[in-house]
Amino acid sequence: MLPFVGALFAPLLTRVMKHNAGWLLAAVPLLVFVHFAGMLGTVGSGAAVSAGFDWAPSLGLRFSWYLDGLSLTFALLISGIGTLIVIYSGGYLKGHPHQGRFFSFILLFMGAMLGLVVSDSFLMLFVYWELTSITSFLLIGFDHGREASRRAALQALLVTGLGGLSLLAGLLVIAQATGTTELSSLLGSGDALRNSPLYLVALVLVLGSAFTKSAQFPFHFWLPNAMEAPTPVSAYLHSATMVKAGVYLVMRLNPVMGDTVAWETILPLFGGVTLAVGTLLAVRQTDLKLMLAYTTVASLGLLVMLTGLGSDKAIEAAALYLIAHSMFKGALFMVAGLIDHETGTRDITGLRGLRKAMPITFVAAMLAALSMGGLPLFFGFLAKEEIYATLGSPEGWQAALLIVAICGNALMFAIGFAVALRPFMGDATKTPKAAHEGPISLWLGPVVLGAAGLAAALASPIAHRLFSSPTASAVAGSPIEVTISTIPHLGVPLVLSGLTVALGIVAYLGLDRLRAAMAGVLRAIGWGPDQGFDQVLRGLLRLATGLTRIIHNGRLDIYMTVTFIAVAATLLLPMVLFDELPAMPYVPALRFYEWGVLAIAVIGVAAVVHARSRLTAIVSLGIQGFAVALLYMLFGAPDLSFTQFMVETLSVVILALVMTRLRLAPTDHRPLRQKLLDMAIAGACGIGFALLLLKVTQMPFDDRLSQFFNTYSKTIAHGRNVVNVIIVDFRGLDTLGEIAVVMVTGLAILALVRIRSKKTEVRPTVAEEA
């Protein structure tokens, strides 16, 4: 993957060569373009190129690629337009401090996008899909100093990222339904997916990803916002390539998922609505880039609609329009950027009479606009003819699609010329910068793309053989021959085309009035998904904050309450539910002094709980501790007893030292209700532990380990006190760790005390207060 390597070196090259690095870096996509062009012959004849190697065979994962007509056309568009874009960015961002970074991002994106269209395995498809989202995020947020930029970047990432998750789920469902994880074998699986009960789930998930990526209504809002990116990015990602990934996905899956009622309803419906909304919103705009962005939304809607119709003609139209759109829209975006770059504004109301100052730009713009408007001799015309051939004889509700298509195309015609013609005609006006022609790096791209639109149409048989027919065949899943040429045939399509052009001219002339009307309508609605996005994000933030406050409220007693309720539940519930309660114990025969020690322990505990003064608390804590020590003594554990005595004595001493300075509230501060609750929780825990212990001791005892120690402590470790041998010998390391803990604690205590003494030197009053 050459572009990734290029991305690695781009910043370095740019540091050395400044903006001229663009020319050298353009060689990277050019090489890719040539490489893919070499496959045209093979793929054009209907064969598919595929290869790959095993990645994680145990999981059935392969790193594999698959190239048919559709993939190849996309790959050529990506690398071809990419070459021009890299050159263009060299001039556009001349002198920008982060130009190297920009080249790097663009090349990264190119690699991801190429990977996406040639992927065979589902996993690769998904990974590259997400990579395009991430690189798009980086590119939109390239101008990270501005808030609008950051917002647009985040919005694009969230919307397309959510779509990516939907894609992952959809692909998993498909894999579940068909048992394959590769596109090539999926395409050969026939009706398996269509007949699967999971079909509808898979369809909704896949379309969720395609619609977010390709900015279909109601997810269209992120695309116009993404125009915050530098113009090369808008031209490349947000018109020619990335946003077509969704269309690519839909086209790719058409042979296995298409031709069903759901498919042929959902896609034309969403596509048609997007087309209508996109063109109407485009009229509203005065910013050249925003106008183009909304027509891109509309074009994507048109593509989705055509793919959804599914007839051979529709697919031909989609294939033609896909190619035509990438060329003319990329060119127009570059023109818009060029105008912006050379005049300092892209507001259409302030731009007039540039044709003298920027003649080459004007030619490029006109070439692109003629293709976009679908006039004869241009590739866009072929696409439009096919569209009308598809919709020309509508049945039922398809008539609505026809009307939408005619109006949409007419408005796109108007906007195309508004961008390409209006700024150049009339008398020159004052612009922020004196208008002049841009350098060759800037106008090369639009001129080449515009000319390509003309050349492809003139040489239509070659173009069809190389691109259109293989693409259409791959989308349809069966061979399709595209034959349409630029020579107009009399017939319904031509009449409809003429109607569109006529409507378009009317719309062009009345654009200002239309714009005012649309602005009024939008003001009346007053809300759109864009504001919705902000509301959702703000709501999410509030929800998260609120949740944190509830769960993470900073009150220790509540944390403790929750913890111990959980403890009590884990202890008691399983025993009750699985009927594992212990048998009723008999009253054991204990000697009187044993009862006595037990009683002392109980009294000590009770006294600690009820202690009202420091002294009582300390003394009763000592009592229960010594009672426990006595218990150890009586029941065969002299070592424990000895340690416990020592520890209790020390505890009492330290406690006495500290407690004389710390206040022990004379009464329990808790209100009665709280007390009862705490008692209930504590009681439940206590009962739980007691029952558990009873149950355990009623089970047979496995003393193998104890026997082991008894048997070997003399013979191996040469010690007679078994407990001591275990501690210093069998578990020597453990004891070492224990000693370390004691030492660290000692050090920590020392540190705490030392900090205090330093403080008291600075502020003696603190110690006095304490």
Add this chain to the structure above:
Amino acid sequence: MEAVFAILVGLFFAAGIYLMLSRHIIRILLGVVLFGNAVNLLIFTNGRIMREVPPIIAEGLDVPATAVANPLPQALILTAIVISFSFFAFLLVLAYRAYQEIGTDDTDGMRVAEPADDGLPPMGY
């Protein structure tokens, strides 16, 4: 015999937890001590109880002559007692120092790390 111990352990646990549910730091610490003793007794009882025969091998023998108390839980508890003591001592000093610095022994008042109301995070982008 174990039954009595089981009830005693339950009592220790209940008392320890009741104290730990308090908001006064000194009560919580007393609760921690009781809790520690409760756990130790739990382990002790789990190893079964035997009267007055410490696990010590008599002079000249290789294995204990008679049945002796289970040495394994004793070894575990020995470690636990020491650790819980150092834990307790550290907590005690920490509580004392916190009381000096913050001026309260109520855990609700100790909110330096988690302020009661730190407002909404920034809402912009």
